[in-house]
Amino acid sequence: MRPLVVALALAVGLTSLCAQSLEFRSVKETGVALYEAPALNANKLFLVSRYYPVEVLSAQKEWARVRDATGGIAWIPASALSNQRWLLVTAERAEVRAGASDSAALRFAVPRDGVLELTEAPKAGWVKVRHRDGTDGYARIADLWGL
Structure with a gap:
């Protein structure tokens, strides 16, 4: 019984460690x-x-x-x-769209090493961002660093 308790405690500890943001x-x-x-x-x-x-x-x-x-x-x-969150474009080009979908209208694009302000928490592979000029939209998480 004792090894089971130790294994459970270890699993809970590792899970909480991985869950830290x-x-x-x-x-x-x-x-x-x-x-x-x-x-x-x-x-x-x-x-x-x-x-x-x-x-x-x-x-x-x-x-x-x-x-x-x-x-x-x-x-x-x-x-x-x-504390203001900005994201770095790591892809060759990040396309920012009107909605969180590849089929949504393209609002603008940002080249590698450009930055976008994070405005909402990411979900389903997309994140809402804003350009420094105030234009906003959704970009693919895979194209950005800083999340």
């Missing part, structure tokens, strides 16, 4: 440096632009350890991050 944030300023370590005198790895999404892996005082769309891991000042 990822935390994505976006850079709120232009030209923010990502650092090798959580210190301003650490090596600067590269600069990111405003709206660039990152996945927050952990936080330490005034710093956040983040992963970018390429899988690179770096540190960024926590004050440079916004």
Whole structure:
């Protein structure tokens, strides 16, 4: 009986671990440096632009350890991050449609490395987004990073 209880507890623990959602944030300023370590005198790895999404892996005082769309891991000042959610286009081109369907009218398209603001939670392979000019629509989740 005891091994069954242990196996059940392990399964519940793993299920809750997998159910935890990822935390994505976006850079709120232009030209923010990502650092090798959580210190301003650490090596600067590269600069990111405003709206660039990152996945927050952990936080330490005034710093956040983040992963970018390429899988690179770096540190960024926590004050440079916004709660506003932006998504990065990772496909050659993301088509934004009037509805959540390939047959819906094409509203506009965004090339690779463009960004779109997340406006609603994703569902059924689509997510509602807004362009910086205010135009909105639905894009395929597979074409975006930051969800």
